[in-house]
Amino acid sequence: MKSSRALAAAALTLAALGGLAPVPAFAGPAHAQDPASWRGELVGDPVPLDTLTADQVRSVLSGDGRADGHIDPATVRYGVTTYRLTYRTLTPQGTPTAATGLLVLPETGGHRRLDLVSDTHGTMVKRSYAPSAGEEFGRLSPLVQGSAGRAVAAPDYLGLGEGPGLHPYMDTxxxxxxxxxxLRAARTAAYALGRPVGHDVYATGFSQGGQVAMALAKQLDQGVDKRFRLKAVAPVSGPYDIEHTEMPALFDGRVNDVSGVFYLSYWLVAQNRLHPLYKSPEDAFREPYASRVESLFxxxxxxxxxxxxxxxSVRELLTPAFYERLRHPDGGLLAAMKAADGTCDWKPAVPVRLYTATGDTDVPIANTRACARQFAAHGVRARVVDQGAVGHNGAFMKSAPETVRFFDSVARHGRG
Known part of the structure; x- marks a missing residue:
């Protein structure tokens, strides 16, 4: 659910940004009691970031020095221009706040309406790694999608990028x-920039973002906003089954120790702000980790x-009692897991393709198989694409251009 440290350090041909100054929380105007009247409103003008030619995009995707390889640049057709958007949204408690995100517009020429891709990123702990803030890995997928000829809305999520507060990690x-x-902010900004988008939306995302993409697609398919019409969904390696797959995999060796400790710590600290998981870090974490774990995130x-x-290791991270609680969750722990699950429990009216990898030891392939079974229970066949022995980020590298081809096929034929 994270971007690799080697990937984060890779030198890509993207312009460096200045220091981040988080935007203040949105206090709300007189109409703040009616969220439908202000959600997705832009705060200020779109901020131009980079303009890349098609060859420059290919160079970024084919860049050397990345531990998990490169992205096939064959789907690159156009150069792109990127913008940071600041927009109004909600906290987990339903109060007004602001967030930032990356808008990618392809240099297609002409004035045809563009299809729109929602592209949601994987786990990040540093706010300046978010797509609109200049971290290279966070922009790779939006560049893949945008250079194929679609507008891309890539949210930073709450508490990342220049948004205020802390990130509520894995709060679906x-x-x-x-x-x-x-998506709403991107629609407004694209129109203002003379590049209007149509109604069609394609949803993709990686890791944490794969789970978000699926949950977003569910709402779009059920008509949450009539201005958007879901056309297809193609997430990569999402943790769709926390309770029955991802959490048990922390204890049976399917998730590697480094990733398991990282994800679990992040999840416990963030979810404890939303659910009663522990009263004090010492209740969950052993020392010396208890005294510093919350400040790390x-x-x-x-x-x-x-x-x-x-x-x-997870066993060395947690107190014996809390270790056992996680193996047999109840109360707030179980509620937090269940709140994240169920994103595949619906009957989509659009094509679905699920990308994953047997070699993934961050988000095991069993997550995707569980998702496919939930769709099958609704009579829907969601094709599972297994990228083989590659790791978590390798699954993304191989899958990103394949999602473009899948979306192209749906656009042409209405199916994958």
Missing amino acids: ASGVSASLDM DGEHEEDAVVASLAP
């Missing part, structure tokens, strides 16, 4: 609301620094 509801409101630490400050 706010991940979806921030993504939906980013303040949005300012590098992933390497977080990992280096935590235990080498």
